[in-house]
Amino acid sequence: MAGTISSLGVGSGIDSNSIVAKLMALEQIPLKMLQARESAFNAKLSIFGQLKSSLSALQTAAKALSDPSKLGGLAATVGNKDILSAKADFFASAGTYSVNVISLATAQRRYSETAYTGGTQFGSGTLTFTVGGEERQVAIGDGASLNDIRAAINGANIGVTASIISGDGGDRLVLTGANTGSGNGFELTVDSTDANLQSLANFNLAHPFNSNAGDAQVEIDGELVTSSSNTLTAALTGVTLTLSQVGTTQVTVARDSSKATEAVNAFVKAFNDVITLIKNNSTFDSATQTGKPLNAESAVRSVMQMLTDARTQTPSSIAGSPFESLASLGISITKDGLLEVDSGKLDSAITSSFGDVQKTLGAFGQSFSDRVEQLIGTNGLVTNRVDGINRSIRMLQDDQERMQLRLDAIEKRYRAQFTALDTLMASLQTTSLFLTQQLASLNNNR
16 A cells, blocks of 8 residues: 655646645635735825825915914015124014114133143132022132142033143243123132132233123114123014124115015915825826826815815905905916915015914914815824724724635645545555466466
8 A cells, every 4th residue: 555645746647736736726715805805905005195294285385374483584684794693583573773882792701811731730629600690619629630620610611711831941831701891790709728729810901802891882873782692683673683793784674575475476375285195196097007106095185175275265364355366466277276376476465464364374274274184183184094094904803813724724625635646546556466476477377
């Protein structure tokens, strides 16, 4: 009798492996269909993710339209930028101002009277700094070097910083007030029996780079302004002046229409990006009878309708105003469904009535932002569709796992059946050979 068959087809001579492979290929057709569906859903998920991202960018651009501070920009220009720089915010007022910088705010700086040799050591003691009327102490240990003293002062965070200049004559300690302004000067006293440490309180008052703590003084249209800082934020409402040097110049604050134009162009680009993404992924190929991922998606049709409504419906807050539509500002729709900007018309509207333009852009910006929120918010239409696709993918993956287990069992059964066939065929062949040999023996014995 034949033994166990270890390789399909050995006993029968049939290519059983090929047969099993072809049978399993037929059995796997439903699995491949599930895999194809999962692949299609993954393609949809990817595109819907891109759509959600594009809609988020559109919402950001729409919110910029509804933010007056990003539309009603004022720009400050300076005649002589070496003297100062200026920046205007939303609350500034248009105008031209004469600015005379009489003096800059300074921090106190002092140089030690003694220039110490590199190996100088200092005894223990306490450095007492009086900064802005408050005493602050720094303890110095015995045997400290000048570098150790510098580090101790800086580490104490007392409103005075220390540095060392190493010149040909030796090392000189430099003390500088952390803040400018006449109220931020400092004094130093030393409590120690060590002569070297005591000498730190003696300053070289003749040093050419000494400076006293002083306030900035500026005349704006003849009005004196005193500041402890070289950055003035309250002298002109809505304008920040940063002083650089003494001198006189003009500061002009005027409306900057470029901010509104930039916001409009950014909004138009974001809108067009959404529409282009949808159109490029919604086509249907009649020859291959296949559609792009967004083809026949009802959610996408809703997106298009909501964006159309936001564009064409006049917000109630601007009913009766000079500009009741985006088209009246030069923002019109093309035959391809995209927005385009007539720069000349927009500039003319901004020049003639900026306040009305600002109001209209704000109303439409809010309308678009609200509608996009209905699409991509927590319970938004697109968000829910993405969640639904993810659920479908998970269900398909579960179906595939169950299908694969079934296919494994089927293949195991096929192989068991062909193994049994091989065993039977081997047994029959052995019996046939035995009978043939017996018959031959009988014929030989006659």
